Amino acid sequence: MTASHNWPPIDPADGWALILTELQRDLERIDPDLVMGQVKQKFGTLSVSAEASDPALADAVHGRIAAAEALSARICERCGQPGRIRQRPDGWYQALCNRHALEAASEMEGES
Template sequence: MNHHNAEPGSEKSGEIDRETTASEPVAMIDAAHEGAPPDDSDATVDSATSVDIDDQIERILQRIPTRWGRSLDVDAGWYALIIDTDNQLARINPDYVVHQIKEKFGTLRYYYAPSDGDATGALQDAMDAVIDEAERKSANICERCGQPGTLQKHGWFKTLCRSCTK
């Protein structure tokens, strides 16, 4: 089962064709990273101007169909991670569609669909690998400020740094 392209509230997605070779997703991910700056997942949002960040977030919001409601249901500390994830996905599938981006159980959830609606093969595997990595990284980035953090449970789950936990 693949949750990344499932509609929010749904645990099902289309059948996935697994007749691709193991190297196809790797090649697509490598191509997505080609020309990208080195991975700096510990970077904070303030490393770019707020206007630049606003423009990039607006670009991501425009990927969400109006019927879904255009919002990011996360705090600003994950914006750099979300922007990086969008850039990688756009290199794989430039016109992909975002259904929802939110926090759930303290980590990132990124629901999407490929632009052509075909959720099969190497394209899907490459996009899922990018999202799996972003969701994994989110467990170590403070959702509020973007500094290194840890998953906290205080009646609710949230990934926070020491300063934001207080």
């Protein structure tokens, strides 16, 4: 089984789609038998858990994941443009560009 079989689908409209697509490609090259765990947003950044099929590949796998997670802190999760981590009024963190930060704030106001 290759890594592509256990990756969650990547939504092309997701602002992090390019980060995820490149990460998947690189990890498949590093370890074709990688065991994927989760792909999610946590504290405003991408959070990826995976287990290398061979301990000798673990450093390369985790290093590549760490690079993608760090990059996600500077990319808007909604549109893929440059952004930064911001705390929403409800306490959640998101990596957003200026435009989407304003939209998120407006959405929050509309919910209260």
